[in-house]
């Protein structure tokens with residue numbers, strides 16, 4: 001059910017076809033042969049792991065300041081993506097550098113974290129370039145002008161999210177069968193590029209309602225359409241529900257090892273006005289959604305997640321962590 005596409009220099013046409021098929025059926029595709037070497041990929045995963053190894057007191061200094069900024073550190077239990085128990089993960093978010101409204105929060109560059117900022121920005125640039133190419137391919141696939149989407153994404157209010165799912169006792173899942181590593185959700189933005197390590201546990205919901213494993217494929221990146229693209233395309237594309245559960249293959253022992261992933265949520269510029277793409281409607285009354293700016297839509301969706309987290313937050317049965325101070329450093333919701 002999952003399509004796969006291969007990136008070539010002249011990748012646009014065949015990729016466009018595969019992406020289009022993938023987004024209209026499974027909503028998820030594997031993209032292979034991306035212009036990133038295995039060593040570069042390993043390096044960014046190591047960079048992420050180095051950050052998460054910092055003492056909690058350090059990481060909390062980088063806590064997200066507000067729901068609007070959506071930049072910074074979020075500790076285990078602070079987010080609840082689905083209806084299940086709070087997620088067992090910690091994350092660190094970055095947006096575009098030089099955003100006049102909200103600055104990125106950078107950890108101090110010492111010890112293991114020397115060159116952290118440079119590495120993250122390079123990776124952000126790589127993802128942003130790849131997303132631009134993919135949006136071109138999607139436009140061609142839809143039969144509209146190749147640069148259509150790129151005009152809305154001249155800088156792009158993207159989000160880069162490092163994720164760490166800590167090692168967790170198998171008992172945690174046995175004791176609570178609604179426990180997941182990340183709850184079932186759809187992504188908010190245009191497209192997501194997802195890099196996962198080899199641990200497994202990512203699942204994608206099929207149209208018939210069952211969850212299927214989206215097993216790791218070495219050096220591939222998963223691409224999925226987010227809610228904004230679904231809305232933008234008048235639901236021609238699907239934004240598919242996915243989640244992260246315990247790994248399908250248990251390697252013995254009492255616990256599941258840590259899992260790392262990196263998600264790049266590619267978005268239009270915050271102020272870009274998003275209305276149904278030409279060709280996805282005939283008359284105005286065919287439009288399923290009213291126009292909105294990308295930024296307003298994003299905030300609306302973020303608030304829903306944050307409210308769910310703060311209203312229903314319950315303790316996770318894990319050894320003590322920083323606790324469940326839902327919400328953010330500054331903003332009351």
Ligand SMILES: O=C(O)CCC(=O)C(=O)O
Nearest residue numbers: 163187196202244261263
């Ligand atoms: O960790 C993963 O594989 C999925 C993460 C995800 O879906 C998200 O952050 O939106």
Ligand SMILES: [Fe+2]
Nearest residue numbers: 185186187242
């Ligand atoms: Fe997601």
